[in-house]
Amino acid sequence: MTSYIKIPSHLTPSDPQGSELLARERSKATFDVNELTLALYGAEELSRFKRILKILESDPILDKSNIYYMGRTELFKYALRKDKRIIQLAATHKWNVDEFKIASRLVDMSGPYSIHQSMFLPTILGQGTEEQKRKFLNPAIRHEIIGCYAQTELGHGSNVQGLETTSTYIPETDEFEIHTPHLTAAKWWAGGLGRTANHSVVMARLITNGQDKGPHPFIVQIRDLTTHEPLPGITIGDIGPKFGFNTTDNGFMLFDHVRIPRFNMLSKFSQVTKGTGEYKKPPNEKLSYGTMVFVRSVIIFNAGLALARAATISVRYSAVRRQFVDKENPMILPNGQVVETAVLDYTMQQYRLFPVIAQAYAIYFTGEIITNLYKQYIDQSSRGDFSLLADLHASTSGLKSLTSGIAVDSIEDCRRACGGHGYSNFSGFTRFYQDYLPNTTWEGDNYILTQQTARYLFKTYREIIHSKQQSEEFSLRSNESPTIFYMLRYLSNPSQKCTVISPSDFKNPEVQLAIYGYRAAYLIARAVDQIDNHKKSWNSMLVEINRISRAHCQYILVHNFILTLQPQTSDSMNEKRRILHNSPSLKTVLTSVCNLFALHTMEKNLSEFLESGYLSPKQSEMLRVQISESLNEIRPNAVALVDAFYLPDYLLNSALGRYDGKVYETMIEWASKEPLNGITLDINPYSEKLFRNDVKAKI
Numbered sequence: 001m002t003s004y005i006k007i008p009s010h011l012t013p014s015d016p017q018g019s020e021l022l023a024r025e026r027s028k029a030t031f032d033v034n035e036l037t038l039a040l041y042g043a044e045e046l047s048r049f050k051r052i053l054k055i056l057e058s059d060p061i062l063d064k065s066n067i068y069y070m071g072r073t074e075l076f077k078y079a080l081r082k083d084k085r086i087i088q089l090a091a092t093h094k095w096n097v098d099e100f101k102i103a104s105r106l107v108d109m110s111g112p113y114s115i116h117q118s119m120f121l122p123t124i125l126g127q128g129t130e131e132q133k134r135k136f137l138n139p140a141i142r143h144e145i146i147g148c149y150a151q152t153e154l155g156h157g158s159n160v161q162g163l164e165t166t167s168t169y170i171p172e173t174d175e176f177e178i179h180t181p182h183l184t185a186a187k188w189w190a191g192g193l194g195r196t197a198n199h200s201v202v203m204a205r206l207i208t209n210g211q212d213k214g215p216h217p218f219i220v221q222i223r224d225l226t227t228h229e230p231l232p233g234i235t236i237g238d239i240g241p242k243f244g245f246n247t248t249d250n251g252f253m254l255f256d257h258v259r260i261p262r263f264n265m266l267s268k269f270s271q272v273t274k275g276t277g278e279y280k281k282p283p284n285e286k287l288s289y290g291t292m293v294f295v296r297s298v299i300i301f302n303a304g305l306a307l308a309r310a311a312t313i314s315v316r317y318s319a320v321r322r323q324f325v326d327k328e329n330p331m332i333l334p335n336g337q338v339v340e341t342a343v344l345d346y347t348m349q350q351y352r353l354f355p356v357i358a359q360a361y362a363i364y365f366t367g368e369i370i371t372n373l374y375k376q377y378i379d380q381s382s383r384g385d386f387s388l389l390a391d392l393h394a395s396t397s398g399l400k401s402l403t404s405g406i407a408v409d410s411i412e413d414c415r416r417a418c419g420g421h422g423y424s425n426f427s428g429f430t431r432f433y434q435d436y437l438p439n440t441t442w443e444g445d446n447y448i449l450t451q452q453t454a455r456y457l458f459k460t461y462r463e464i465i466h467s468k469q470q471s472e473e474f475s476l477r478s479n480e481s482p483t484i485f486y487m488l489r490y491l492s493n494p495s496q497k498c499t500v501i502s503p504s505d506f507k508n509p510e511v512q513l514a515i516y517g518y519r520a521a522y523l524i525a526r527a528v529d530q531i532d533n534h535k536k537s538w539n540s541m542l543v544e545i546n547r548i549s550r551a552h553c554q555y556i557l558v559h560n561f562i563l564t565l566q567p568q569t570s571d572s573m574n575e576k577r578r579i580l581h582n583s584p585s586l587k588t589v590l591t592s593v594c595n596l597f598a599l600h601t602m603e604k605n606l607s608e609f610l611e612s613g614y615l616s617p618k619q620s621e622m623l624r625v626q627i628s629e630s631l632n633e634i635r636p637n638a639v640a641l642v643d644a645f646y647l648p649d650y651l652l653n654s655a656l657g658r659y660d661g662k663v664y665e666t667m668i669e670w671a672s673k674e675p676l677n678g679i680t681l682d683i684n685p686y687s688e689k690l691f692r693n694d695v696k697a698k699i
């Protein structure tokens with residue numbers, strides 16, 4: 001990478017150096033960072049991660065040093081080149097799907113092939129018959145065909161039932177005819193569609209024998225495999241510049257009576273019979289929405305990673321950044337010199353940043369649990385058992401909404417906590433934040449999805465209150481279902497009160513769960529009463545409904561964190577949990593983190609805990625005292641806790657969050673490479689020339 005300005009090499013940052021400050025922080029940790037990293041990744045995944053990182057870091061095509069200076073077209077070309085490179089490396093090194101995912105995560109840039117991997121392949125895998133997999137999945141895995149997922153339309157996204165594109169069965173030729181009846185039916189937003197994909201999953205209304213059977217997935221070839229031009233009857237383009245995600249070519253597409261073979265309707269769950277056009281219903285109406293459930297589960301896990309990344313940059317930088325001298329507690333070097341205080345030592349900074357560390361851990365653990373639940377569902381559904389689907393859909397909907405919302409807010413909080421430098425691209429926040437943002441919208445707008453969760457909760461609550469005779473059955477189910485557990489507990493005494501009498505009582509996990517459970521059940525009971533007995537409309541309840549989903553999902557996050565830290569029978573413990581449970585120091589530090597997550601989240605939503613009368617104003621004061629205590633507990637471990645995420649500099653690409661703390665050296669070095677510095681302007685306002693030269697002599 002070219003430098004345009006020569007920076008005097010004798011200058012170094014004033015003492016103490018960033019590396020020294022981070023080393024001091026690391027020496028204060030009360031636990032072994034490597035051990036926590038192992039407990040998060042597991043030995044096998046960690047060694048794969050390191051092996052793949054080494055390959056990527058040394059590959060010139062995947063070098064990231066230039067990307068902060070690129071415009072959209074240049075960035076897009078870079079993204080296409082790196083997508084191709086990862087596929088080539090995967091072939092060379094024989095990476096499996098998990099290794100491919102690790103590489104994509106580390107390279108960290110959405111690209112023209114991203115949706116091929118994240119949605120096209122999973123849709124065929126989940127919805128295709130064995131024959132269809134042979135025809136489409138195998139070549140797609142080999143990248144002989146590249147696909148996208150075209151569901152959303154110009155006029156409809158959230159309302160899948162409202163999609164307008166039609167796929168009409170033509171018995172005479174045994175084909176479907178895909179058609180765009182109105183402008184609002186134009187497919188819009190599909191990633192990779194704009195310039196790249198030659199195939200698409202198209203969600204279209206299945207019409208057979210004059211009957212509309214609602215949206216179903218079809219595989220449509222959209223571009224010629226030789227010329228790469230759109231096929232006859234299909235109009236395609238890129239939708240233009242976006243808020244972020246500009247390294248992916250999101251596209252639009254119009255169909256003019258395009259014919260595809262009947263075979264191309266993904267038919268694992270529902271089918272149309274040759275000739276008669278008879279429709280065979282799926283065993284569950286919503287199985288064609290399966291890809292969304294899968295991607296929502298991935299979004300939950302990814303939210304934890306995004307939070308870990310934001311926390312890593314801002315916590316490390318806050319340990320290096322120094323402002324003012326805290327006169328009551330000055331920072332003194334070993335040589336006795338008083339220096340400015342690291343901003344991490346200001347309690348306000350701790351209150352802003354440590355909860356983000358806690359959110360990252362909380363969501364990481366729930367992400368793992370949801371991933372396992374999804375695997376369990378896939379396993380059971382392969383045997384025709386879809387009983388987990390409703391629960392999985394409700395939890396993934398609410399948790400996708402809550403966790404991606406937390407991540408977006410916290411990335412921005414972390415960016416701001418880096419002061420002015422947080423606004424520079426060199427912070428590593430700009431594209432990271434912009435590209436993360438659509439997680440709150442895609443795969444279901446976050447407000448829409450909470451309705452799905454609340455609906456499920458209301459149903460469960462109604463079942464409990466209307467089936468008193470079955471209370472024994474529910475008691476049994478409450479051992480497995482935390483939702484039923486908190487509802488039954490509430491119903492056993494709706495006017496119960498919180499038992500906290502001193503701040504440290506808030507550290508008791510039983511107390512935390514009782515508080516969260518009561519608040520969720522209280523809100524649900526009140527809403528069900530409003531709807532069932534006071535005939536309130538669904539629309540009039542939407543604000544409450546959003547609150548309820550959030551309350552329930554916060555309960556789930558706290559519950560799962562506590563569960564992760566509780567001793568489990570050794571046979572049910574996997575390797576990662578075993579590491580955690582065999583280390584008292586890890587358990588101690590993670591317990592502080594868990595407490596901070598539970599209590600800080602409670603404080604942020606305090607009005608809901610108070611209005612039920614379960615928590616008193618006096619107790620809320622104690623809560624604040626305990627939060628302050630938790631922040632103090634975490635302070636010596638703050639840097640070590642983010643180090644344990646093991647997010648390499650290659651991924652962070654941040655001058656502020658570097659592992660070695662060389663913030664200032666990197667800022668000035670990267671600034672010297674700004675291409676604008678290579679241009680001498682012609683500033684005479686009456687001259688038409690803009691530059692005196694194109695590029696200054698390179699240094």
Ligand SMILES: CCCCC/C=C\C/C=C\C/C=C\CCC(=O)SCCNC(=O)CCNC(=O)[C@H](O)C(C)(C)COP(=O)(O)OP(=O)(O)OC[C@H]1O[C@@H](n2cnc3c(N)ncnc32)[C@H](O)[C@@H]1OP(=O)(O)O
Nearest residue numbers: 117118151157158159160161286289292298393442443444
């Ligand atoms: C390999 C690496 C992977 C990496 C992936 C990583 C990150 C992400 C990467 C990529 C993402 C990139 C791009 C994004 C792509 C997209 O955005 S694709 C488009 C996504 N679109 C949506 O998500 C649309 C959102 N809308 C909906 O899902 C539905 O319209 C709705 C809001 C759920 C409402 O549906 P509707 O059919 O009207 O149903 P209704 O509310 O009436 O409910 C009827 C019953 O059906 C149940 N249900 C609804 N959805 C599902 C589902 N998905 N699964 C199971 N069940 C479902 C619902 O609960 C109702 O049940 P009842 O028992 O009747 O109560």
Ligand SMILES: Cc1cc2nc3c(=O)[nH]c(=O)nc-3n(C[C@H](O)[C@H](O)[C@H](O)COP(=O)(O)OP(=O)(O)OC[C@H]3O[C@@H](n4cnc5c(N)ncnc54)[C@H](O)[C@@H]3O)c2cc1C
Nearest residue numbers: 149150151152156157158189190191438441442443444447
């Ligand atoms: C970067 C990006 C990539 C994408 N990639 C793809 C892709 O590859 N394939 C694909 O098919 N789609 C893709 N999408 C589309 C995405 O899935 C939709 O934008 C998303 O589902 C939201 O739908 P919408 O745009 O119709 O929003 P709308 O539903 O129009 O939402 C507008 C507003 O109305 C509110 N609202 C709507 N209905 C209700 C209601 N019933 N109750 C209360 N409030 C309501 C919403 O909360 C929101 O605030 C992508 C989107 C983005 C931003």
